[in-house]
Amino acid sequence: MVPSTLTRAQFDTFWKNGYLTVADAVTPAQLTALNSEIETWVEESRGHNMPYGPPTLDGRPRFDMGAEHRADKPALRRINNPSDISDVFLDVMRDAATVDIVADLIGPDVKFHHCKINLKLPGSDTTVAYHQDFLFTPHTNSDVVTALLMLDDVTEQNGCLRVVPGSHEGPLYSLFDGSRFTGAVSREDEACLLARSVPVTGKAGSVCLMHTRLAHGSAPNASDHSRGLYICVYSAADAFPIAHNPMPSPNEGIILRGEKARNARLTEANIEIPEQPKSASFFTVQGQDSAGD
Numbered sequence: 705m706v707p708s709t710l711t712r713a714q715f716d717t718f719w720k721n722g723y724l725t726v727a728d729a730v731t732p733a734q735l736t737a738l739n740s741e742i743e744t745w746v747e748e749s750r751g752h753n754m755p756y757g758p759p760t761l762d763g764r765p766r767f768d769m770g771a772e773h774r775a776d777k778p779a780l781r782r783i784n785n786p787s788d789i790s791d792v793f794l795d796v797m798r799d800a801a802t803v804d805i806v807a808d809l810i811g812p813d814v815k816f817h818h819c820k821i822n823l824k825l826p827g828s829d830t831t832v833a834y835h836q837d838f839l840f841t842p843h844t845n846s847d848v849v850t851a852l853l854m855l856d857d858v859t860e861q862n863g864c865l866r867v868v869p870g871s872h873e874g875p876l877y878s879l880f881d882g883s884r885f886t887g888a889v890s891r892e893d894e895a896c897l898l899a900r901s902v903p904v905t906g907k908a909g910s911v912c913l914m915h916t917r918l919a920h921g922s923a924p925n926a927s928d929h930s931r932g933l934y935i936c937v938y939s940a941a942d943a944f945p946i947a948h949n950p951m952p953s954p955n956e957g958i959i960l961r962g963e964k965a966r967n968a969r970l971t972e973a974n975i976e977i978p979e980q981p982k983s984a985s986f987f988t989v990q991g992q993d994s995a996g997d
């Protein structure tokens with residue numbers, strides 16, 4: 705397919721490395737509106753000492769804070785499907801330049817799967833253990849892209865995403881420890897992946913497009929500056945989920961570009977089916993307690 709929003713070089717970089725960063729994926733007005741909504745939510749979180757609502761479609765708390773959360777030092781770390789409760793997040797999920805970029809990469813027919821915000825406020829402990837998104841959200845084929853919009857300037861100091869270039873073409877790493885779903889690769893695999901990882905930094909408003917099979921993780925924020933990501937997961941219209949959505953939304957499956965697919969495209973693969981989260985976020989699945997635990 706000939707890309708229309710991306711250059712040929714950007715398109716090729718994505719498929720070679722498994723990721724691509726593009727600046728100015730949202731307008732300055734959208735960025736300001738997204739961040740002002742987040743400020744309101746951070747303020748609100750000061751009045752809570754455990755994960756709280758409005759509940760997600762599957763009845764879990766939408767807002768999750770780390771165990772270090774205090775009224776005077778909030779550690780709000782996850783908002784599940786913010787596009788369900790906020791017009792500006794809905795608008796960006798449906799219509800930002802990101803969606804056209806995704807259509808270039810895996811389109812022309814693109815649909816929505818789920819979205820979330822990962823916040824690392826200064827002083828919070830949040831870590832993302834290494835994993836591949838495909839093993840949380842397996843589909844009939846791997847034309848699935850995670851778009852991570854940088855809500856703040858993202859640096860190595862404030863806990864940027866780290867990715868392993870080319871790993872989208874390598875093996876799928878188990879997220880089980882024996883029969884326990886840990887949502888993270890083994891310690892041995894993590895050490896190897898970390899050694900091959902590179903930082904993904906950028907100015908606020910940039911987006912990192914990541915192939916669903918790319919191995920990645922991130923360290924805590926060691927700076928005085930917040931690090932927020934608005935993460936939207938999109939797929940080709942003919943990629944159908946083969947496990948429950950870990951974050952169901954009334955918007956799941958809506959067609960954002962092109963046409964609905966009548967047929968599912970199947971790629972042969974052997975995939976471990978993930979377990980459904982019962983707690984507010986995947987951070988607890990990965991072993992990091994929520995406030996109040």
Ligand SMILES: O=C(O)CCC(=O)C(=O)O
Binds near residue numbers: 832837863865935
């Ligand atoms: O927040 C991050 O640094 C990475 C996000 C991520 O890997 C995820 O939520 O799946």
